[in-house]
Amino acid sequence: MLKKERQAYILHQVNLHNKVLSSLLSHEIRVSEDTIRRDLQELSEEGKLIKVHGGALSHSFNDVSYSGLSVYSQDQKRIIGEKAAALIQNGMFVLTSGGTTIIEMARALPPSLRATFISGSIPAILEYMQHPNIEVIMIGDRVSKNAKITIGAEAIAKIRNINADLCFLGINAIDIKRGTTENDWEIAQLKKIMIDSSKKVVCCTISEKINTLQPIHICNIADIDILITELPPDAPVLKPYIDAGIQVL
Amino acid sequence: MLKKERQAYILHQVNLHNKVLSSLLSHEIRVSEDTIRRDLQELSEEGKLIKVHGGALSHSFNDVSYSGLSVYSQDQKRIIGEKAAALIQNGMFVLTSGGTTIIEMARALPPSLRATFISGSIPAILEYMQHPNIEVIMIGDRVSKNAKITIGAEAIAKIRNINADLCFLGINAIDIKRGTTENDWEIAQLKKIMIDSSKKVVCCTISEKINTLQPIHICNIADIDILITELPPDAPVLKPYIDAGIQVL
DNA sequence: CTGATAAATGCGGTTATTTGCAGTTATTTA
DNA sequence: TAAATAACTGCAAATAACCGCATTTATCAG
Numbered sequence: 001m002l003k004k005e006r007q008a009y010i011l012h013q014v015n016l017h018n019k020v021l022s023s024l025l026s027h028e029i030r031v032s033e034d035t036i037r038r039d040l041q042e043l044s045e046e047g048k049l050i051k052v053h054g055g056a057l058s059h060s061f062n063d064v065s066y067s068g069l070s071v072y073s074q075d076q077k078r079i080i081g082e083k084a085a086a087l088i089q090n091g092m093f094v095l096t097s098g099g100t101t102i103i104e105m106a107r108a109l110p111p112s113l114r115a116t117f118i119s120g121s122i123p124a125i126l127e128y129m130q131h132p133n134i135e136v137i138m139i140g141d142r143v144s145k146n147a148k149i150t151i152g153a154e155a156i157a158k159i160r161n162i163n164a165d166l167c168f169l170g171i172n173a174i175d176i177k178r179g180t181t182e183n184d185w186e187i188a189q190l191k192k193i194m195i196d197s198s199k200k201v202v203c204c205t206i207s208e209k210i211n212t213l214q215p216i217h218i219c220n221i222a223d224i225d226i227l228i229t230e231l232p233p234d235a236p237v238l239k240p241y242i243d244a245g246i247q248v249l
Numbered sequence: 250m251l252k253k254e255r256q257a258y259i260l261h262q263v264n265l266h267n268k269v270l271s272s273l274l275s276h277e278i279r280v281s282e283d284t285i286r287r288d289l290q291e292l293s294e295e296g297k298l299i300k301v302h303g304g305a306l307s308h309s310f311n312d313v314s315y316s317g318l319s320v321y322s323q324d325q326k327r328i329i330g331e332k333a334a335a336l337i338q339n340g341m342f343v344l345t346s347g348g349t350t351i352i353e354m355a356r357a358l359p360p361s362l363r364a365t366f367i368s369g370s371i372p373a374i375l376e377y378m379q380h381p382n383i384e385v386i387m388i389g390d391r392v393s394k395n396a397k398i399t400i401g402a403e404a405i406a407k408i409r410n411i412n413a414d415l416c417f418l419g420i421n422a423i424d425i426k427r428g429t430t431e432n433d434w435e436i437a438q439l440k441k442i443m444i445d446s447s448k449k450v451v452c453c454t455i456s457e458k459i460n461t462l463q464p465i466h467i468c469n470i471a472d473i474d475i476l477i478t479e480l481p482p483d484a485p486v487l488k489p490y491i492d493a494g495i496q497v498l
Numbered sequence: 499c500t501g502a503t504a505a506a507t508g509c510g511g512t513t514a515t516t517t518g519c520a521g522t523t524a525t526t527t528a
Numbered sequence: 529t530a531a532a533t534a535a536c537t538g539c540a541a542a543t544a545a546c547c548g549c550a551t552t553t554a555t556c557a558g
Contacts, residue, residue: 002268002301002302002303002304002306003301003303003515003516003517004299004301004306004310005267005268005306005310008310022534022535023533023534031517031518032517032518032519033534034517034518034519034535034536035516035517035518037534037535037536038516038517053524053525053526053533053534053535054526054533054534120387120389122371122374122375122378122387125371125392126371126375128392129392129394129397132267132268135391136391136392136394137389137390137391137392138369138371138387138389138390138391138392138399139389140369140386140387140388140389140390140399140403140404140407141386141387141389142384142385142386142387143374143377143385143386143387145378145385148378150387150389154389155389158389252505252506271544271545272543272544280507280508281507281508281509282544282545283507283508283509283545283546284506284507284508286544286545286546287506287507302514302515302516302543302544302545303515303516303543303544
């Protein structure tokens with residue numbers, strides 16, 4: 001990894017999360033903490049960030065007081081994102097839906113990871129593009145303005161031809177009896193096909209959405225391989241899903 | 250392998266992956282690292298990429314900070330964008346490339362306009378999505394990280410099936426004899442097909458790019474219907490293009 | 499076709515940059 | 529205050545960049 005590239009990555013992380021830890025970065029990028037410290041030093045001298053003991057802060061962080069709840073929800077999603085990112089190994093083909101949880105996964109991808117990501121979600125693609133080593137494939141079709149994802153027959157046909165190793169779905173409702181459900185018919189179709197085109201299906205959702213329902217059926221519990229929430233796997237609310245044979249992280 | 254050919258290859262690699270390593274290139278092309286370094290040096294002097302210790306990075310990588318020249322240029326592009334947007338009428342199918350000039354056109358679209366926009370450019374799609382009344386169609390394929398556009402056989406096949414009313418191309422070089430040229434082979438292919446798939450072709454470029462050349466040919470002057478620059482149509486530099494039968498705005 | 503000229507390339511030696519490590523000093527926190 | 533952690537310093541190894549020069553390759557006029 002080139003020096004400039006590394007510094008760009010650090011800057012990206014700082015702007016994303018408002019802070020970085022030297023120790024964490026050093027582990028992620030697999031360079032010594034000294035190198036990270038020298039990078040932070042240089043970036044700080046260029047005024048790109050504020051260096052502090054143990055890491056660095058974003059410049060905008062100083063004056064902006066952050067609202068408690070929205071950051072809290074984002075923290076939950078970040079936990080989910082990190083768990084999800086850990087599942088991906090070099091060389092994998094990964095199919096993903098859109099949604100804020102998936103975006104957090106994209107942000108948590110280690111920079112050394114080499115894999116191919118396929119998605120129709122424009123915000124997700126934007127995140128994947130930032131990553132130094134992953135190949136990005138965009139599914140084309142008509143763009144749904146509110147979901148910011150491509151939907152339609154073309155997209156479905158294209159996904160049907162894919163054979164992915166992993167499929168990550170950000171889901172809005174999951175129930176032990178009814179499985180996962182959705183409120184948009186076309187997105188539900190898309191997710192169904194994505195499930196069919198992948199060896200393993202990973203559902204990512206914050207725990208609020210567990211045991212909730214929406215009108216349109218996507219898949220049954222039996223179709224899900226892995227369920228990721230921000231809770232530890234032994235949380236009581238997750239027990240029924242473990243009993244149903246799902247791997248819960 | 251010819252020098253020009255080699256440099257085009259290097260540029261292509263930079264556009265695809267956002268970075269290249271001298272050592273890797275030298276091994277791939279089977280020339281000495283000195284030669285690669287000299288190539289990178291030249292390309293860097295031409296502003297095509299950014300040379301760093303160990304290789305080179307694409308310009309898009311760290312263009313977050315440079316604003317001095319780009320602001321001036323942005324005003325020019327806004328003028329172009331407004332002229333371009335005025336060409337589009339209700340019900341039209343419009344095919345567009347990427348590039349900052351096209352983005353400015355997207356921003357200048359009147360809110361009441363009802364039309365269908367088709368593109369593989371992710372930043373352009375983002376702008377189109379903001380618009381209340383236009384239909385947006387995304388061309389899918391592998392994403393070029395630097396150009397932020399989908400490129401490849403899929404994209405070309407898809408565009409070939411389109412029959413658009415207008416095609417807007419942001420171009421980087423135009424010359425009265427050689428026509429429009431490009432430095433990325435795959436993007437040149439894409440633009441060629443876009444021209445074939447449209448009734449009318451509109452080229453948008455700032456006047457700096459007039460009478461300049463790049464290595465890969467896209468189309469001849471005769472293939473262009475309308476040329477838009479920030480200059481008034483009677484500017485002397487545009488006269489040869491008017492004489493060649495192009496409508497200049 | 500040929501010789502002259504210019505451009506491009508590769509190589510050896512030198513210099514500069516980057517990086518990690520060990521040892522020391524500074525800062526934080528309980 | 530003491531233990532833990534982070535930052536700083538100097539140094540050494542690895543790698544890359546640079547310089548000058550010889551060799552090869554391309555260009556072109558006659």
